[in-house]
Every structure is written in C-alpha cells, then in structure tokens.
Amino acid sequence: MTNQNPTHETALAFRALHIPGxxxxxxxxxxxxxxxxxxxxGAAAVATTSAGLAWDLGTADGDRLDRDRALGAVAxxxxxxxxxxxxxxxxxxxxxxxxxxxxxxxxxxxxxxGVNIEDxxxxxxxxxxxxxxxxxxxGGRGPLRPVAEQAERIAAARAAADAAGVPLFINARIDxxxxxxxxxxxxxxxxxxxxAAGADGIFxxxxxxxxxxxxxxxxxxxxLNVLAGPGAPSVAELAALGVARISTGSSIAQAxxxxxxxxxxxxxxxxxxxxxxxxxxxxxxxxxxxxxx
Numbered sequence: 001m002t003n004q005n006p007t008h009e010t011a012l013a014f015r016a017l018h019i020p021g022x023x024x025x026x027x028x029x030x031x032x033x034x035x036x037x038x039x040x041x042g043a044a045a046v047a048t049t050s051a052g053l054a055w056d057l058g059t060a061d062g063d064r065l066d067r068d069r070a071l072g073a074v075a076x077x078x079x080x081x082x083x084x085x086x087x088x089x090x091x092x093x094x095x096x097x098x099x100x101x102x103x104x105x106x107x108x109x110x111x112x113x114g115v116n117i118e119d120x121x122x123x124x125x126x127x128x129x130x131x132x133x134x135x136x137x138x139g140g141r142g143p144l145r146p147v148a149e150q151a152e153r154i155a156a157a158r159a160a161a162d163a164a165g166v167p168l169f170i171n172a173r174i175d176x177x178x179x180x181x182x183x184x185x186x187x188x189x190x191x192x193x194x195x196a197a198g199a200d201g202i203f204x205x206x207x208x209x210x211x212x213x214x215x216x217x218x219x220x221x222x223x224l225n226v227l228a229g230p231g232a233p234s235v236a237e238l239a240a241l242g243v244a245r246i247s248t249g250s251s252i253a254q255a256x257x258x259x260x261x262x263x264x265x266x267x268x269x270x271x272x273x274x275x276x277x278x279x280x281x282x283x284x285x286x287x288x289x290x291x292x293x
C-alpha cells in the first residue's frame with residue numbers, strides 16, 4: 001500500500017536529489033524572503049543556514065538559539081516554499097540523545113524533511129534548554145564530540161524520524177578539517193560510524209581541495225556534501241569529482257549583510273547612494289514575496 005503522507009513523499013523526493021556527479025546545489029536561506037528568492041532562482045530544495053537564521057533572530061551562531069525559536073523560523077521557511085526544506089539544527093539543540101529525538105519530532109512538525117547535525121562541541125551546550133554559557137570563539141565551537149556519543153545522537157534522530165514514518169535525510173556534519181582535528185583518515189572513521197548509526201549523508205566543511213574531495217568521495221559510503229564559496233572549485237568541477245551536495249552555508253547571508261553595512265556607512269558618511277545600485281525591482285520583489293503559496 002502506498003504511503004499517502006505528503007511529508008513522507010516530500011522526504012523521498014528530497015532523498016532522490018542526492019546524486020554523486022549530479023549534485024544538489026543549495027544556496028542556503030535564513031528567512032522567508034531569502035527562501036522564496038532561492039526557490040524562484042530554480043533551487044530544487046531550500047536548506048537553512050543556522051548562522052544566518054540565528055543572526056536574523058538577534059542571536060550569535062553556536063547553539064545559542066533555543067529550539068523553539070529556531071524551529072519556528074524553519075516552519076516559516078517551509079510554509080513559504082513548495083520545494084523540500086532541510087534544517088540546519090546545529091548539534092541538535094539538546095544536551096543528550098533523547099533531546100535530539102525531541103528536536104527531530106519538532107523538525108518534522110515544522111515541515112522540514114532533512115537536517116544537518118554537527119559533531120562539534122560548543123562553549124555552551126544544550127541550546128534547546130535555554131541555559132547560558134561562555135563563547136569559546138569561532139561561533140562557540142570547541143573540540144569534537146566523541147564518536148560514540150555523536151553516533152548515539154544520530155541514532156536517536158533516526159529512531160525519531162522512523163517512528164514518525166518519515167524518511168528524514170540526516171546529513172552528518174563532520175568538523176575534523178574545519179577544527180584542525182584530523183584529516184581524511186579521521187574523517188572517514190567518523191563518517192563510517194555516523195552512517196552506521198543512521199545518517200544518510202556526510203557533510204565535511206572546510207574541504208575544497210580536489211584531491212581531498214576525491215579521497216572523501218571514494219571513502220565515504222554515502223552522498224558527500226561540501227561547503228563552497230569564493231575560491232572553491234565550480235559546481236561543475238565538484239560534480240566531476242563525485243560530490244552529491246553543494247551548499248553555501250552562511251556566505252550568502254554574510255554578503256547580504258555586507259550590502260546593508262556598506263550602504264548605511266556610505267549614506268551616513270559620504271551622503272551618497274552608490275551602494276544601492278543593482279537592487280531588486282520593488283514591484284518584482286513585492287509581487288514575489290506577497291503572492292499566496
């Protein structure tokens with residue numbers, strides 16, 4: 001009997017977009033306006049950036065945003081677009097594996113069919129519990145979570161999604177390279193453990209060197225996601241290496257905020273408006289963002 005749950009079908013459609021050599025390209029969004037613009041540009045799915053989303057809500061990135069506010073924003077994004085949505089849930093907005101399961105149930109209720117879960121510890125743990133903590137620098141990220149502990153959290157996410165009958169795509173983020181905590185061998189060890197625990201794909205930010213990317217593609221028994229931006233190989237080049245997913249993280253949000261600061265400084269200092277050149281047409285933007293979905 002065919003499962004008629006629309007979330008189930010959307011999740012299956014999202015899974016099918018991860019094809020090595022024909023990567024899913026994700027210009028990450030952080031609010032409903034950016035999500036609609038990404039969809040209008042032709043993206044097959046929308047993925048949130050935790051940093052961009054946190055900044056939009058007036059909070060620093062790094063598990064500082066509480067679960068309810070984060071997933072409230074995800075719900076608004078999911079309601080604003082017709083394509084599948086994947087949520088960056090940082091380290092799970094929870095102190096333990098059981099809490100990660102609770103987060104996944106909330107993710108599904110918000111309408112997302114994919115998640116990113118990362119293995120970096122933070123200066124403050126348990127963002128979903130609303131406690132305070134010290135910033136460890138670099139977004140609050142500290143050392144990596146022990147493999148067994150992270151695998152347990154991924155397994156809890158998988159169990160929660162399976163119990164809900166949704167084939168949620170779990171993208172396990174591994175920060176070995178980004179944190180200087182290991183190279184290809186350590187990354188592959190973590191990838192194997194996380195895939196065995198129930199992850200569907202592996203995300204390794206900080207890797208754009210073609211040789212390293214090729215080694216990871218060959219060694220990871222699942223779709224590989226890389227973080228791209230200025231200076232990285234093109235989408236076509238990464239596709240030729242066998243990458244299955246390419247995302248931009250917070251870089252588009254950073255670029256948008258740079259325009260705000262540049263325009264504000266120009267206006268307040270020089271009294272000119274050149275930074276505003278090239279803005280989107282008012283009627284076009286108003287029509288796109290004001291239309292019913």
